[in-house]
Amino acid sequence: MPEYAILQSIAVPILIIDTDHTILFANQAFLELCTGAGQMDIIGSKCFQISHNCPFPCQDTCDDTIPCVHARVFSTGEPICVVHEHILPNGNKLILQITASPLKDNHGKITRIIQVLQDITEREKLTAELARQTNELENILNNAPVSISYLDRDMRVQRINPAMERLTNISIARARGRHCYDLWGQYANDETRTGRERICDPCQIRNVLRDGRKCCFERQIESGRIIRITTVPVRDNKQQIIGAMEIGQDVTELRQAEESLRQEVDINSRLAKLAQSLIQSHSLEKIARMVLRSAQELTCSPIGFVGYIDQDSGHLVCPTFSGDVWKKCRIPGRSAVFDKFSGLWGWVLKKGEPIITNNPAEDPRSTGIPYGHLPITRFLAAPSRIDNTVTGLIAVANSNRDYTEKNLHVLERMASLFALALQRRRDEDKIRASEARFSNLFNNLGDAAFVVGENGRFLDVNDEAVRRLGYSRKELLSMGPAALQRPDGTDLARVCWRRTMEFGSSTCEIVQVSRSGELFPSEVKATRIELNGRPAMLALVRDISERKKSEEQLRRAKEDWERTFDAIDDIITIQDTDMRIIRANRATGLALGTDLHALAGRYCYELFTSEGEVCADCPIHIIVKSRKPHTRVLKHEKLQRTYQVSLHPVLDDQDNIVQFVHIAKDITDQQKAQDHLLQSEKMATIAGLAAGVAHEINTPLSAILQSIQVIQQGLSPGQKSNREKAARHGIDLDKVQDYFKSQEIDFFLNGIQASASNAAKIITNLLEFSRPQKGEISMVHLNELMDSALELARADYDLKKKYDILNVTIRREYDPDLPPVPCVAMEIEQVLLNIIKNAVQALGGQTRENPRIILRTARTGSAVRVEVEDNGPGMDEKIRGHVFDPFFTTKEVGAGTGLGLYVAYTIICEKHQGKISVESEPGKGARFIIELPLQPFSK
Numbered sequence: 001m002p003e004y005a006i007l008q009s010i011a012v013p014i015l016i017i018d019t020d021h022t023i024l025f026a027n028q029a030f031l032e033l034c035t036g037a038g039q040m041d042i043i044g045s046k047c048f049q050i051s052h053n054c055p056f057p058c059q060d061t062c063d064d065t066i067p068c069v070h071a072r073v074f075s076t077g078e079p080i081c082v083v084h085e086h087i088l089p090n091g092n093k094l095i096l097q098i099t100a101s102p103l104k105d106n107h108g109k110i111t112r113i114i115q116v117l118q119d120i121t122e123r124e125k126l127t128a129e130l131a132r133q134t135n136e137l138e139n140i141l142n143n144a145p146v147s148i149s150y151l152d153r154d155m156r157v158q159r160i161n162p163a164m165e166r167l168t169n170i171s172i173a174r175a176r177g178r179h180c181y182d183l184w185g186q187y188a189n190d191e192t193r194t195g196r197e198r199i200c201d202p203c204q205i206r207n208v209l210r211d212g213r214k215c216c217f218e219r220q221i222e223s224g225r226i227i228r229i230t231t232v233p234v235r236d237n238k239q240q241i242i243g244a245m246e247i248g249q250d251v252t253e254l255r256q257a258e259e260s261l262r263q264e265v266d267i268n269s270r271l272a273k274l275a276q277s278l279i280q281s282h283s284l285e286k287i288a289r290m291v292l293r294s295a296q297e298l299t300c301s302p303i304g305f306v307g308y309i310d311q312d313s314g315h316l317v318c319p320t321f322s323g324d325v326w327k328k329c330r331i332p333g334r335s336a337v338f339d340k341f342s343g344l345w346g347w348v349l350k351k352g353e354p355i356i357t358n359n360p361a362e363d364p365r366s367t368g369i370p371y372g373h374l375p376i377t378r379f380l381a382a383p384s385r386i387d388n389t390v391t392g393l394i395a396v397a398n399s400n401r402d403y404t405e406k407n408l409h410v411l412e413r414m415a416s417l418f419a420l421a422l423q424r425r426r427d428e429d430k431i432r433a434s435e436a437r438f439s440n441l442f443n444n445l446g447d448a449a450f451v452v453g454e455n456g457r458f459l460d461v462n463d464e465a466v467r468r469l470g471y472s473r474k475e476l477l478s479m480g481p482a483a484l485q486r487p488d489g490t491d492l493a494r495v496c497w498r499r500t501m502e503f504g505s506s507t508c509e510i511v512q513v514s515r516s517g518e519l520f521p522s523e524v525k526a527t528r529i530e531l532n533g534r535p536a537m538l539a540l541v542r543d544i545s546e547r548k549k550s551e552e553q554l555r556r557a558k559e560d561w562e563r564t565f566d567a568i569d570d571i572i573t574i575q576d577t578d579m580r581i582i583r584a585n586r587a588t589g590l591a592l593g594t595d596l597h598a599l600a601g602r603y604c605y606e607l608f609t610s611e612g613e614v615c616a617d618c619p620i621h622i623i624v625k626s627r628k629p630h631t632r633v634l635k636h637e638k639l640q641r642t643y644q645v646s647l648h649p650v651l652d653d654q655d656n657i658v659q660f661v662h663i664a665k666d667i668t669d670q671q672k673a674q675d676h677l678l679q680s681e682k683m684a685t686i687a688g689l690a691a692g693v694a695h696e697i698n699t700p701l702s703a704i705l706q707s708i709q710v711i712q713q714g715l716s717p718g719q720k721s722n723r724e725k726a727a728r729h730g731i732d733l734d735k736v737q738d739y740f741k742s743q744e745i746d747f748f749l750n751g752i753q754a755s756a757s758n759a760a761k762i763i764t765n766l767l768e769f770s771r772p773q774k775g776e777i778s779m780v781h782l783n784e785l786m787d788s789a790l791e792l793a794r795a796d797y798d799l800k801k802k803y804d805i806l807n808v809t810i811r812r813e814y815d816p817d818l819p820p821v822p823c824v825a826m827e828i829e830q831v832l833l834n835i836i837k838n839a840v841q842a843l844g845g846q847t848r849e850n851p852r853i854i855l856r857t858a859r860t861g862s863a864v865r866v867e868v869e870d871n872g873p874g875m876d877e878k879i880r881g882h883v884f885d886p887f888f889t890t891k892e893v894g895a896g897t898g899l900g901l902y903v904a905y906t907i908i909c910e911k912h913q914g915k916i917s918v919e920s921e922p923g924k925g926a927r928f929i930i931e932l933p934l935q936p937f938s939k
Helices: 002-008 028-035 047-052 069-076 121-143 162-168 204-211 252-279 284-299 343-351 405-433 463-469 473-477 492-503 545-567 586-592 604-608 619-626 668-715 720-728 733-742 745-770 782-795 797-803 825-844 900-911
Strands: 014-018 023-026 080-087 093-104 110-119 147-152 157-160 215-220 226-235 241-250 303-309 316-321 355-357 379-386 389-397 448-452 458-461 505-513 519-531 534-543 571-575 581-584 630-636 641-651 657-666 778-780 809-813 821-823 852-860 863-870 915-920 926-933
Touching: 002 014, 002 023, 014 028, 028 110, 047 080, 069 080, 069 093, 069 110, 093 121, 147 162, 157 162, 162 241, 204 215, 204 226, 204 241, 252 284, 252 405, 284 303, 284 316, 284 389, 284 405, 343 355, 343 379, 343 389, 355 405, 379 405, 389 405, 448 463, 448 519, 458 473, 463 473, 492 505, 492 519, 492 534, 519 545, 571 586, 619 630, 619 641, 619 657, 641 668, 668 720, 668 733, 668 745, 720 733, 733 745, 778 782, 778 825, 782 809, 782 825, 782 852, 782 863, 821 825, 821 926, 825 852, 825 863, 825 900, 825 926, 900 915
Parallel strands: 809 852
Antiparallel strands: 014 023, 014 110, 080 093, 093 110, 147 157, 147 241, 215 226, 226 241, 303 316, 303 389, 355 379, 379 389, 448 458, 448 534, 505 519, 519 534, 571 581, 571 657, 630 641, 641 657, 778 821, 852 863, 863 926, 915 926
């Protein structure tokens, strides 16, 4: 049918039927998929005959009241989609997804149905296969002996197997959708962390999700079990990582066995190394220290001691204690030599048996601990024996876990090694006793050497000591270190002995006195030694007289340098390579109002700029490259001062910069003077230019005035010659005058003459103002000078353009009897012009009605008083206090230099010995007052 022609080319199977199931159209795709017949073979056939090879309409199992899908569409008017199994003529089965939609006529009545078919046979097979594989995977996961969890890319748990639930004691319902690090991560129970702060550090899963590489690691979980975790990426069919799978295996027993074996190997290795070290010749103190260190390490004990029985006295001598035990011990009269054996360690020495107790306070063998003794929570000790004779013991205590029989066995093995080392040392001491005492210590010594015994007397001295002190050897051996010290000094010999015995060595400075009374500043380096098994002190005494002299010279040189450094008025700082101040002179502290100690460690840019970081144009960047000094000008924002800053590098022998010297010279006044000079030169240039312009204007202005006069004289009826000439031409001059008046021509002629005369007067004042003068003092009438300055102000182009001086009312209150004043007229006129201009500008910046300036003169005793008063906005106290400062201005940038009133102050006060002041309040205008002396003065 033509109306279905477009459906013929569509590759999707399409069928159109009417209300009684008759096929009206089937496209080629439908014929190929379902029948294999031609189109004309099925047109007019029933759909259930073609689709199901059935003589009756198919039954709809979804709704028993309506027998088929087509009937449901005709009944409801809504599209329906169903899955249907279709048997081909050859007997093959297809699974089709059928979508049936109604077609309506122009009246909205359903007359046909269009049926679109999609072959989903392969999809259904894949779905079935996926379900089968899913069931197999479920069985594998649920029955796997290892724990398994599946995470998405955001590390959220999607699935865990029963083994994982048992391991973590977390159900799948609780785990699903939560982040793994919130459930069993390293910081899962850390309530101080939230969100992604709980991610493990490092996070292996995140690496797997990012890199796609398998990783293995071990972690001890909260229960104490050790789990070996293998993490692999999970990819989709496009090999994109969509998640990760964690497989955990409990390796606790394996690791425990490995750790036990490692400990045994480590113990044997340590004991072997200790035995090898003890074979060598060492002092008893070092032997004890090596044994104690190994005992502490192998038993995890923070404190302990090692002691040996002295063969002569039978006392226990403890040459070494662990850590700072000796410092923390507060037993009165404490000693490292014990003549009585008490407590648990005493029991070991008396019984010759080892002891292990993890509750010493309740142990019947304990007699308690004395006052000031460190608390003991666990105790382990073993005696050392030689031929069944107790020669000492090793004792450790306060492990953070109970001692075991294994620990005791290790300590007994170490005690045997200590006994052998002790015996070897004693045998070596007997051999050394036959040799000359400490002869090797005295050979070729340039310093005086002394051996001091426990009784505080010299046991031996060398030749240098005899030579330096002037005593014989015999005399010195009858003396002690205290006899060679100044009697008014501290007993440094006793202090040195105590420190040497406690720490093994010490260094101090003393002043020795010779037989002749000569003083020798000396440096003593003392070392603890043993002579015949008894402690002694070997002291090497070096004469440091020359060194002391050098130090004194250096100290004086340092003081001289510091005085010179602080005497310089410029700001000087010494800085490190990070621009931190190391040293600053006194001028720096005064300039910044800061204590010098407070400057140390601060950055230079914190002090010299308002910025919190290194300046963009910092000269350090230049110096680092050039290795040469660099200078720049910098304005200090806080101090409002200008500095010439020089930076000089300090180089070491390898030409590396180690420091910078920063010098800041205050050039504020110098720069102001330069700016003042530039402004003066600028004013002189402007004055010359004004003079030239005035001369140029004078010529045409004179012509205008002369022409006006000629016109007025030629038209005047009062002159006889004018009437005669007018009569010859038939002109009545009176009528001409009447005509001029009626047309106001005479008004304009008079205006031209007045304007030209006024301009001539301005030019005369401008020439007078700009004419180079010698600055000579003359007697000047200030009333006239005020008028001249006012005329110059009115002629000022800038005032006309911006401030409209013509709208300002000028009121003169002159003293008619004002005497002349000795002054330089040009300078006073400049002052008055500046003040009048400032007043006009102040009035131009407001909306006040009737702007007014009052010019007032009067005599006050021996001086003349000049006032310029306006009714402008006025000024507050802060501005009023700075109006005469150089470069101070309240005008916008570019509108003023800030020099006008400063120059006025200089002219009045310094050059004319007068006074200038200002009275003003906000909103009440301003009054500038000038007082000039009537008496002549020397300029």
